[in-house]
Amino acid sequence: MNxxxxxxxxxxxxxxxxxxxxxxxxxxxxxxxxxxxxxxxQGAGAIAAVVLLDRQxxxxxxxxxxxxxxxxxxxxxxxxxxxxxxxxxxLGLLDSRCSLRWHLLPIAGDVRSAEFRVPGLDALHCRxxxxxxxxxxxxxxxxxxxxxxxxxxxxxxxxxxxxWVDDGHARQEHxx
Numbered sequence: 005m006n007x008x009x010x011x012x013x014x015x016x017x018x019x020x021x022x023x024x025x026x027x028x029x030x031x032x033x034x035x036x037x038x039x040x041x042x043x044x045x046q047g048a049g050a051i052a053a054v055v056l057l058d059r060q061x062x063x064x065x066x067x068x069x070x071x072x073x074x075x076x077x078x079x080x081x082x083x084x085x086x087x088x089x090x091x092x093x094x095l096g097l098l099d100s101r102c103s104l105r106w107h108l109l110p111i112a113g114d115v116r117s118a119e120f121r122v123p124g125l126d127a128l129h130c131r132x133x134x135x136x137x138x139x140x141x142x143x144x145x146x147x148x149x150x151x152x153x154x155x156x157x158x159x160x161x162x163x164x165x166x167x168w169v170d171d172g173h174a175r176q177e178h179x180x
Contacts, residue, residue: 005128005151005158007166010038019062021166023158024049025151029124032070033057033147034162040066052124053077055132057162058144059087067104075103079120081111081132083143111145127153135161 008022008030020034028049032039035054056064056078070076080088085108109118109132116134128149135144146161157169 005149005154005156007158008039008042010036010042017163017165019162020066021160022051023128023149025125025127025153031055031122031125031128031149032066033160034063035066035070036062037066037069040069050124051076053079053122055130055147056080056084056088057147057160059084059091060162061091063162064088064091071104075105077105077107077122079107079109079122079130079132081109081143081145083112084145109145111143127151 006024006027008024009018010020018039019036020032020039022030022032022039024030026049029052030049031052032054034057051070054067054070054076057080067076067078085106107120109120111118111132111134117131119129119131121129129152131148131150132145133148135146144161146159149158149160151157159167159169
């Protein structure tokens with residue numbers, strides 16, 4: 005599994021990251037403006053989908069930059085979707101050029117997790133987990149991604165450094 009972190013300051017935590025199995029199809033975890041405009045991602049291949057972990061503006065503002073071309077699949081919870089629907093005019097998500105296909109992850113109430121796969125990234129098995137605490141932006145999820153080919157597992161919560169679990173040992177990702 006490959007990871008792409010946006011260019012940030014040394015002490016800054018990435019607002020979003022991109023992961024790939026083959027460096028041709030990428031899955032964005034959150035959609036920050038920095039990552040959406042990152043030249044390395046633009047030249048790296050196609051964006052297969054975006055997973056929004058919360059509705060924080062800094063984690064979603066890049067959607068408008070990404071939705072000008074082919075339809076884009078976006079995975080999120082009903083609560084995050086509703087919050088974004090309220091902010092849609094501000095984000096430009098109602099523009100006719102913006103073609104987003106929403107996939108709602110059924111996390112609400114007693115349902116604390118949902119498994120899913122992204123077409124084009126068949127080796128990745130994703131599981132969204134309800135975060136125990138709510139932020140001022142509403143509900144949040146943590147994403148667990150298992151690479152079925154390598155056995156690597158990545159945990160990511162927006163606004164935190166990604167954490168790999170490899171052979172039972174956790175490590176954090178600090179570079180690109």
